[in-house]
Amino acid sequence: MALGRFLLSAVVLGRLAVGHPTSKVLLRRDGTDGDDIIIYDSAVAEPTRVPQVLLWVDSDGKPVETATEDVLLLPTSLALGHNLASAAKASVTAALSTQTLLFPTQAQASSTHGSETTAAAAPLPPPPAPESQKPPVPEPAEDSNASSQGSRTSLQASSTHGEPTAATVPDIPSPKESHHGTQSDQSGSNSAPPTSERYGISYAPYRADHQCKSKEEIECDLAHLAKQYSLVRIYGTDCNQVQNVYSGAKSHGMKLFVGIWDPDQVENEANIITSAINGDWDMIHTVSVGNELVNNGKATPEQVVSAVKSVRSTLREAGYKGPVVTVDTFVAAMAHPELCSASDYCAINAHAFFDKDVTASEAGQWLRKTVGGVKDALPSPKNIVVTETGWPMKGQRNGLAVPSLENQKAALSSIRQEFSSTPGDVILFSAFNDRWKENNAGTFNTEGFWGIIGASHCGQ
Template sequence: MKTATLSLAAISLLQLAVAQPHRRHAHEAFHAKKDVTVRDNSNIAHVIVYVDQNGTPVSTTTNLPAAQTEAPAAPAAPSPTPEAVAPVVADKVADTNASSASSPSASASSADGYGLTYNPYNKDGTCKTADQVLMDFGGFGSGFSTVRTYGTDCNTVSTVVAAAKAHGMKVFQGIYDIADISGSVNDIVSAVNGDWSIIHTISVGNELVNSGQASASAVVAAMSSARSLLRAAGYTGPVVTCDTLVATLANPSLCDNADYCAVNSHPFFDPNTDAASAGTFLTSSIESLKSKLADNTQTIVITETGWPSQGTANGRAIPSSSNQQTAIAAIKSAFESAPASVMLFNPYNMMWKTSNADQFEAEQWWGFLGDCPSG
């Protein structure tokens, strides 16, 4: 999962672990994350990254904890180099969405943009109005084609769909509570009102395996249930689940049973990665994951990644405004030929959340565009 600049034939041994998020509000749970830590040796996954004399990753091997590892998939064919990852993913995403009609309001150029995440909450945690959501969308600027949301609370589907249509974007719509799939699907069906062209993807759950809230088999079952209900309602687009790279490496069934592989991966939580290396970190993460999948040509999309502007240092990962700009630029550069393969977390600071030491006091400060225009 992680890489470092090493000399010829060097091996970087990295420690990754599943962490338990702190939870206060249901809608806060989607990003109480630290998917990389070095404190719990019982959950460590060792990723060996082989590099050449320039520090460029050549191949990777991952040794996962026996308690977390599913039966291995059949041996995979050699994966493309990191430089080839982005174009391959771009083609796959285009193929996956071919069954859904294009939105009349989406311009040709918007279909080629990056993705970003969004949550419709005020600083006090209350729900934003439709006008506030529309105002926030107006602050995104150009270059973004897809917006990811995490649940159906706060009338999110209706307000975000309306704002997305107004700005020529697609919606990556999340289902938060896998215990109530039918209720969430009904909310989505009602809000979409037959116009599925606006929906890019439906995601079932977010980091549920990483957080210990659900088993991989339970998430796979929820995905299957949601897909059946959505197909019956006329939706023909992709259905996926999102989890951390660590959880997905240990449980590739999360991707094997999805319409493409959706993974949250944050360079900041690797103490060996600085801001300038954020893009290389992600392409190397994709390469590590490919070897674990039943189909190593499956589309992989990074559905969360970014860098905080404030907080405490995590080794070489130092939060600051300048480092945030450097990291975002590096990520965009790495996916320049396939921008739809990455979603930036998060456009605006999230003052409704609570920062804490486990998250390096950074939980509120991921907004690469600063504070929300709507407050």
């Protein structure tokens, strides 16, 4: 790569949040494009080679190019005075990591130790983080006044806690004969509640101008979704969305997967949900606490587990007896199985598009193998529900993964075929193109183009 550009390394799994790279010791990359990119990581016990999506940025932090390359993680004990060549030969291959790191170029790196120079990340501004499923819209009055009495659980993450590292993530094995054996008939610690034999769909009630959709526009959207899906997943409580989506889902015979979004407002949002549902808990399939909080470095596993327990207790007192889970990426779930252990079933987001070696027609097989890998990482059997999976229709290619309308159809067909016997264990992402999101090179400029139906005709 040419000098004058910086390398921001981040595995892109679903929607990626850019973190702070200053907590890692990094090796300057002096050689040609064929040389190893080496990172010294205190969490790595042995040399470990991992694939990562690498985002090159200019001196102003602006993304200029995305590429996928292998990265060599080395223990910090090898940082000085050790033979890197022999370390590289001893390396093993691991699954994708979720680190976000910044590599200084030759001009900015220290030269104290010659070819093995290490340097802290340069203090460049990070590129914009990909948008989450919840845009920055103002809270409506009825939500802001619904704060609960009593204590509030906070998931404020310490800056010392980053994302799961590759050394703690096991490889994804080949699929077994069946990853969907007989599950418990009872809801609770091991299984999701039964649904009709149709897939779920994720939905965001926002307009392209970042404003909240009206109750009538949401009703219109759900009328279209109910023709193909039995479950609708939402992510937060702003825009009065719980009450509005609940009303539309009920009128069209759909179940509702509701979410608590804000890591500092979990108790408050739990009470907003309770108020909106008003005792009609049979409509609620699942309540989730957070979306990819650990993967994105917004909370530690311990904080998330504590929040799940707190929310479950609050909702049980309100009469809800169904599943309470936390949703995170499959990488985070494999690295921190306690997230699944604390949940009433294991809820993961997994997108084949972010694996550069997977074509659209292989998305279903990839997802099956991924689910199998998560199952093998859990300390005890637990049902796994894929809470996000899909394929973009527009954007930049990621190796063999190419976004297009034709490939989106091929990927969804592959997923539906692979999970045809258990459609209730899969929530597809997403209902409509989310034009309120901002695209960026970190996610191959696909952010707004995952909509299965395309653009919503019920309010833009």
